[in-house]
Amino acid sequence: MSTEPSAELIVEADKLQLRGRLDARGAADIWAQARSAVTAGCVVDASGVDYCDGAGSALLFDLIQRGARVDGLPERYAALLADLRPDEPLAVPPPKPHGLADELADFGKAISSEFTLTMAFIGVFTADMARIFTARGKIRWRNGFAVASSAGADALPIIALVAFLFGVILSFQSAVPMRQFGAELFVADLVGLSLVRELAPLMTAILLAGRTGAAFAAELGTMKVNEEINALVTLGLDPFRFLVIPRLLAVALIMPMLTVCAEVIGLAGMALVMASFDVPFATSLHRATAIVGFSDFFGGLGKAMVFGFFIAAIGCLRGLRTGAGAAAVGESTTRAVVSSIVMLVVVDGLFAVMFYILGW
Numbered sequence: 001m002s003t004e005p006s007a008e009l010i011v012e013a014d015k016l017q018l019r020g021r022l023d024a025r026g027a028a029d030i031w032a033q034a035r036s037a038v039t040a041g042c043v044v045d046a047s048g049v050d051y052c053d054g055a056g057s058a059l060l061f062d063l064i065q066r067g068a069r070v071d072g073l074p075e076r077y078a079a080l081l082a083d084l085r086p087d088e089p090l091a092v093p094p095p096k097p098h099g100l101a102d103e104l105a106d107f108g109k110a111i112s113s114e115f116t117l118t119m120a121f122i123g124v125f126t127a128d129m130a131r132i133f134t135a136r137g138k139i140r141w142r143n144g145f146a147v148a149s150s151a152g153a154d155a156l157p158i159i160a161l162v163a164f165l166f167g168v169i170l171s172f173q174s175a176v177p178m179r180q181f182g183a184e185l186f187v188a189d190l191v192g193l194s195l196v197r198e199l200a201p202l203m204t205a206i207l208l209a210g211r212t213g214a215a216f217a218a219e220l221g222t223m224k225v226n227e228e229i230n231a232l233v234t235l236g237l238d239p240f241r242f243l244v245i246p247r248l249l250a251v252a253l254i255m256p257m258l259t260v261c262a263e264v265i266g267l268a269g270m271a272l273v274m275a276s277f278d279v280p281f282a283t284s285l286h287r288a289t290a291i292v293g294f295s296d297f298f299g300g301l302g303k304a305m306v307f308g309f310f311i312a313a314i315g316c317l318r319g320l321r322t323g324a325g326a327a328a329v330g331e332s333t334t335r336a337v338v339s340s341i342v343m344l345v346v347v348d349g350l351f352a353v354m355f356y357i358l359g360w
Contacts, residue, residue, distance in 0.1 A: 007056075008048075011037045016068070019048035022056025031059055040067030047072030052080065061086045121317050125248065128241050144246035151212040152254035156261060158211070159204055163262035166199055167191060167269025175277050184277050185287065191270040192288025196300050200262040202348060204255065205307035209340035213315035216247055217336035220319025221329040229320070244316045248309060255308030256301040263300075295360040303351050307344060314340045 007026030010017040016037060020026055038044070044063055049056070052073070057080050060070050064086035073081065175187045220243060223229050232239045271284040318336040322328050 009033055009037075014039070014042045015045060016042060016063075017045045017048060019050075021051040022049055022059060023051060023053050024055040027055040027059040031062075034059065034063060035066070038063050038066050038068045042068050044068045044070045045072050046070055046077075047074075049073060049077065052077035054080070057081045057084055065089070117317070117321070121313065124240050125245065125313075128238070128245055132241075132245075140242065140246050143242075144250045147247050147250035148254045150215075151208065151251050152258060155208065155211055155258065159207055159258055159262050160265045162203060162207060163195075163200065163266040164269040166203060166262075167195065167266035168273050170194065170199070171270040171273040175273065179277065184274070185279060185283070187277075188270060188274060188279070188284040188287035189291040192267060193291050193296065195263050195266045195270075196292045196296050198300075198348075200266060201255075201259050201300050201304040201307060202344065204258050204262050204304060205311060205344050206341065208251065208255065208258075208308065209311050209344065210337055212251060213311045213336050213340045214333045216312060216315030217318040217322075217333045218329055220316055221322030221332040224320065224322045225324060225326070225329060239320075244320075247316055248312045251312035252305050252309040255304040259301060259304040299351075299355060299360055303348070306347060306351075310343050310347065311340050314343060 007018065007020040007022055007030050009030040010019070011033075016034065018030075018034075044060070046052075046060070052060075057077070060073070060081050061084045064070060070081070171187050171191045174190055175184045178184050178187055220229075223243075229239045229243075232242060267285065267288055270288070271281045274284040275281060315336045318332040318339065322332040
């Protein structure tokens with residue numbers, strides 16, 4: 001077996017000549033000598049190269065990165081070298097320090113991206129609902145009933161407990177100072193109106209955001225990590241209609257029912273406290289129901305329905321956007337809860353402005 005080198009390197013002043021075969025063996029024989037001889041601005045004459053494969057191209061790439069210029073390489077080998085993009089630096093420049101303007105720009109891009117994804121989500125939901133109402137699509141009511149049971153009946157104990165405590169605490173804290181003026185009877189008006197218009201829908205929504213919205217994000221996120229959503233697509237099933245729409249409709253429809261339960265239980269807690277201030281049950285409940293009008297009651301229920309829809313939508317959206325790994329599922333769950341609570345505050349403020357304009 002021949003031990004003669006398959007490639008030859010000739011070093012001249014500001015010039016290197018390559019000859020022979022630049023294959024794995026030939027490139028390895030002359031690589032160290034070429035690296036030590038090359039200088040910035042020197043010319044590498046490759047006109048004598050008979051053969052050049054990936055190893056030879058890597059040698060030429062290394063020399064170009066060190067400041068050399070390759071001339072005379074046969075055209076059939078020059079294309080292989082050009083694919084390596086030898087003129088582009090390998091070293092990644094360090095990131096520029098971020099100033100306030102850069103931080104604001106990144107924040108604006110993030111907000112824009114979130115808005116775009118939210119609009120796309122709403123558009124897909126609207127299109128699927130239109131297909132369902134035009135009898136061209138079906139909805140899995142069995143899944144919807146299961147979600148309604150999990151989000152409604154299973155959540156009723158904690159909602160009842162918190163609503164009862166809300167009624168007790170709010171009425172007690174109001175009755176103590178108002179008793180100094182002999183106006184403890186009006187505590188029923190205060191608690192009844194605040195429960196129906198604000199506290200019951202908002203408290204129920206916050207509990208569902210931490211309970212149901214987080215569960216949706218974790219469930220869909222785990223399905224995405226386990227490639228179950230991709231499996232649905234492979235089977236020809238629409239994941240949005242199969243997984244998202246039943247959850248949206250179930251939570252939006254169950255929220256008013258939970259709100260009514262919270263209102264009734266909160267009023268019961270208020271009546272219990274007022275009884276300790278020598279105000280009969282019948283009087284407390286009569287005052288509370290007399291001050292609450294139909295606009296207050298149905299406005300609170302409408303608000304609760306909107307809250308439920310957005311909580312389910314945010315939980316599903318965060319779940320579908322989950323990345324890879326268990327940590328991504330936890331991050332999606334956290335972001336779902338935080339986004340839902342921020343949404344509740346914003347939407348509640350918009351409802352307050354709308355009710356003020358409507359005179360409710």
